[in-house]
Amino acid sequence: MIYIVIPVHNRRHYTLGCLACLSRQTVTAQQVIVVDDGSTDGTSEQIRTNFPDTTVLTGDGSLWWAGATNLGIRYVIQTFSLNDDDFILTLNDDTKVDPDYLASLSMAYQAHKPCIVGSVSVDVNSPQRLLYAGTGLNLRMPNIEDWANTRFKNSYTLLKTTSPYLVSDSLPGRGLFIPRAVFNTIGYFDDLRFRHHMADLDFSIRARQAGFPLVVSSFSVVYEYADATGVNMNQPMPLGQFVKALSAIKSPINYRTRYHFAVKHASLPYIYFAVDMLRILLGYLRRQLKAVAYQNK
Missing domain, CATH: 3.90.550.10 (Spore Coat Polysaccharide Biosynthesis Protein SpsA; Chain A)
Known part of the structure; x- marks a missing residue:
């Protein structure tokens, strides 16, 4: 069954x-x-x-x-x-x-x-x-x-x-x-x-x-x-929306969720978490810069 x-x-x-x-x-x-x-x-x-x-x-x-x-x-x-x-x-x-x-x-x-x-x-x-x-x-x-x-x-x-x-x-x-x-x-x-x-x-x-x-x-x-499903992180978004996404339950970049994962599974949990959040921030900035460059064409 x-x-x-x-x-x-x-x-x-x-x-x-x-x-x-x-x-x-x-x-x-x-x-x-x-x-x-x-x-x-x-x-x-x-x-x-x-x-x-x-x-x-x-x-x-x-x-x-x-x-x-x-x-x-x-x-x-x-x-x-x-x-x-x-x-x-x-x-x-x-x-x-x-x-x-x-x-x-x-x-x-x-x-x-x-x-x-x-x-x-x-x-x-x-x-x-x-x-x-x-x-x-x-x-x-x-x-x-x-x-x-x-x-x-x-x-x-x-x-x-x-x-x-x-x-x-x-x-x-x-x-x-x-x-x-x-x-x-x-x-x-x-x-x-x-x-x-x-x-x-x-x-x-x-x-x-x-x-x-x-x-x-x-x-x-x-x-x-x-x-x-959830929050689409592949598209540019206003800064306020990005900040909210960092703590929203349905968001894949919820910092609490990612912290718990790092502590539970990573070999160097605090370094893992810090790099993970830095990667998320840089990804957001990269998408925003691409959107601005596209608008200025």
Whole structure:
């Protein structure tokens, strides 16, 4: 059985679209658990009407990604008698998947077990644009190599012709196929230090260090609404917005989150954190200067 945990908040259109994809899977041994963290747009009501077999758990809006995901996982573990053939799949609602998605994840696991299987991510509006295909991680200095860009030039076609599986240093939470044994070994997502961003990064690193390889399945594809998530740090922004992003929970540059990651995982945590924040600041300045130069042309 595959238990699919999806945290949601006020994105009814995306949520219903994701659930529709799951209802068309060739693997029918599945149970979907949606954790609705305080939505006010009628998400829970629509799920119960359109997908009555889906379990809906509710929060008060304070859970964020890690807390909501943990709530769903705890529900599964406490409610069902899981065995070695059962899995928990974490999935974001701003995604679509093909009908053979669950089958491809299961096949990848059988080829590499025991392991955690991660999904390839592509742009839902441009499916050949590769967004995620594994990472190389440096815990001495803050550098995460994005293989989608460095190895495959953001081309899904190139990835498919290269390798069906990749062994990564970390995995994201959108499309994370986890056997029960992982939770027995390392516990849940760290929702105290990483409420939203980097909870999946921390979890996958802990799992790898505990002996579970992180395998990216090239044919397990998540179609991602790339513009629907968090703060976009690839675009220029006013200084005030940048300063707010440094402490916003949904921001990937939240300094508390990055500090906790450095302390927990880096070999030289304080140097790692200082260099990381300097890199973020210089990146912001570089984007602003490019924007000014472009406007002055």
